[in-house]
Amino acid sequence: MPNHTIADILRGLEAKTFSSEEITQQYLNAINKHDSNYNSFITVTAEQALAQARAADAARQNGSAGTLCGVPIAHKDIFCTEGVRTSCASKMLDNFIAPYNATVVERLATAGVVTLGKTNLDEFAMGSSNETSFYGPVRNPWNTDCVPGGSSGGSAAAIAAGLTPAATGTDTGGSIRQPAALCGLTGLKPTYGRVSRYGMIAFASSLDQGGPMAKTAEDNALLLQAMAGFDHRDSTSMDLTVPDYRAGLNKDLSGLKIGVPKEYFSEGLDPEIASAIEASLDEYRKMGAEIKSISLPHTHLAVPCYYIIAPAEASANLSRFDGVRYGYRCENPKDLDDLYCRSRAEGFGEEVKRRILIGTYALSSGFYDAYYRKAQQIRRLIKQDFDEAFKSVDIIAGPTTPNPAFALGEKVSDPLTMYLEDIYTIAVNLAGLPAISLPAGFTKGKPIGLQLIGRDFDEITLLAAAHQYQQRSDWHQQAAPGSV
Numbered sequence: 001m002p003n004h005t006i007a008d009i010l011r012g013l014e015a016k017t018f019s020s021e022e023i024t025q026q027y028l029n030a031i032n033k034h035d036s037n038y039n040s041f042i043t044v045t046a047e048q049a050l051a052q053a054r055a056a057d058a059a060r061q062n063g064s065a066g067t068l069c070g071v072p073i074a075h076k077d078i079f080c081t082e083g084v085r086t087s088c089a090s091k092m093l094d095n096f097i098a099p100y101n102a103t104v105v106e107r108l109a110t111a112g113v114v115t116l117g118k119t120n121l122d123e124f125a126m127g128s129s130n131e132t133s134f135y136g137p138v139r140n141p142w143n144t145d146c147v148p149g150g151s152s153g154g155s156a157a158a159i160a161a162g163l164t165p166a167a168t169g170t171d172t173g174g175s176i177r178q179p180a181a182l183c184g185l186t187g188l189k190p191t192y193g194r195v196s197r198y199g200m201i202a203f204a205s206s207l208d209q210g211g212p213m214a215k216t217a218e219d220n221a222l223l224l225q226a227m228a229g230f231d232h233r234d235s236t237s238m239d240l241t242v243p244d245y246r247a248g249l250n251k252d253l254s255g256l257k258i259g260v261p262k263e264y265f266s267e268g269l270d271p272e273i274a275s276a277i278e279a280s281l282d283e284y285r286k287m288g289a290e291i292k293s294i295s296l297p298h299t300h301l302a303v304p305c306y307y308i309i310a311p312a313e314a315s316a317n318l319s320r321f322d323g324v325r326y327g328y329r330c331e332n333p334k335d336l337d338d339l340y341c342r343s344r345a346e347g348f349g350e351e352v353k354r355r356i357l358i359g360t361y362a363l364s365s366g367f368y369d370a371y372y373r374k375a376q377q378i379r380r381l382i383k384q385d386f387d388e389a390f391k392s393v394d395i396i397a398g399p400t401t402p403n404p405a406f407a408l409g410e411k412v413s414d415p416l417t418m419y420l421e422d423i424y425t426i427a428v429n430l431a432g433l434p435a436i437s438l439p440a441g442f443t444k445g446k447p448i449g450l451q452l453i454g455r456d457f458d459e460i461t462l463l464a465a466a467h468q469y470q471q472r473s474d475w476h477q478q479a480a481p482g483s484v
């Protein structure tokens with residue numbers, strides 16, 4: 001099972017090699033048997049999955065199958081799922097049963113997927129290691145002493161362990177790409193506005209974007225096809241036609257201009273990652289691409305800028321968790337103030353509180369101009385760097401992360417070191433651009449991710465570039481030692 005892709009499963013279902021019920025049962029058994037090694041699922045929806053699988057088998061029989069009919073996947077537990085606990089890995093939402101489905105969940109259901117369950121994450125998606133979850137850390141199937149990355153670490157570990165062929169993720173500053181890199185997967189952060197945020201619990205609304213995680217670029221294309229498109233319930237959703245991503249996978253890439261930012265090969269980058277990225281660029285040269293050195297001069301400001309904007313938005317978004325309407329409420333509150341204070345003090349974990357404090361401080365009247373306004377100005381400069389670069393190149397390539405998967409506990413007590421984990425991914429969110437991470441080698445048995453960044457709404461070129469590289473390499477086909 002470990003190398004089963006969505007494309008393989010669709011072929012098997014079409015050829016009647018197995019039914020959706022059979023393959024769903026196999027994945028449920030695998031989760032049951034092996035997830036105690038990884039802690040990648042918060043909730044497993046076995047009965048519901050089997051009912052969906054039987055319905056998918058019936059739909060396939062009577063010719064009403066959607067594009068992903070009968071394919072099992074998992075959802076990051078940040079997407080609202082009707083009737084199923086949606087916890088965001090927080091004590092605050094441990095008892096929250098979502099009354100409706102996120103648009104992403106609904107669209108994938110319409111395409112016919114079977115939902116195995118909800119995957120673990122950093123609390124409210126704040127983190128890069130999946131260690132801030134109320135439900136405990138997730139382990140990396142490539143090395144169980146290491147983190148899987150975050151915040152979509154449960155999704156990444158579940159796929160790498162062979163417990164699901166694919167999953168959804170969200171990416172506010174790197175949370176799809178970084179765990180994909182650390183777990184040897186392919187993960188796409190779509191352009192801001194391409195995939196609806198409706199029903200996706202908000203962290204930093206101007207940065208959050210849902211997207212697919214799977215083994216291959218082809219599977220990412222299949223998932224994105226079902227997820228993308230205008231949604232009137234998300235006011236930042238873009239009303240643009242969604243191209244046929246799978247048909248675009250083989251688009252001619254000769255003459256593709258790939259820019260390589262010199263700032264992405266800075267001090268702090270693991271030398272083995274640097275050489276793996278160089279080697280993948282050589283492959284692109286052989287494929288007829290032209291590699292150019294470029295500069296994104298404001299790169300060094302991306303992390304500090306993000307750590308004002310994201311906490312500021314988080315402090316506003318998380319004010320809704322007040323112990324009154326839903327979620328955790330403290331015992332025996334003395335009065336309303338006590339109810340607010342203790343519900344929030346007891347319901348949120350440390351990292352979430354740190355972000356709320358930073359964000360509230362940055363937005364307070366005496367400091368707004370010095371921090372928040374300044375960060376917005378820097379955000380514009382970062383976007384302009386990309387605009388300038390895309391005048392002369394079609395995509396931008398570099399490492400996804402400065403280092404491979406690190407040990408559990410290694411960075412969790414040092415937030416600044418942890419924040420630098422996203423040094424190559426964060427600018428993309430600030431600029432709203434699409435980017436993909438794909439496997440490009442190994443160092444000491446741990447996967448390395450290559451990041452490709454595209455122009456606004458040009459996911460198709462990224463998917464094609466990733467797919468064609470995967471036709472010439474087998475990094476994405478390697479199975480983690482612990483996988484089923």
Ligand code: GLN
Binds near residue numbers: 128172174
């Ligand atoms: N690691 C970053 C953070 O902690 C990004 C998280 C994300 O993309 N959700 O904010």
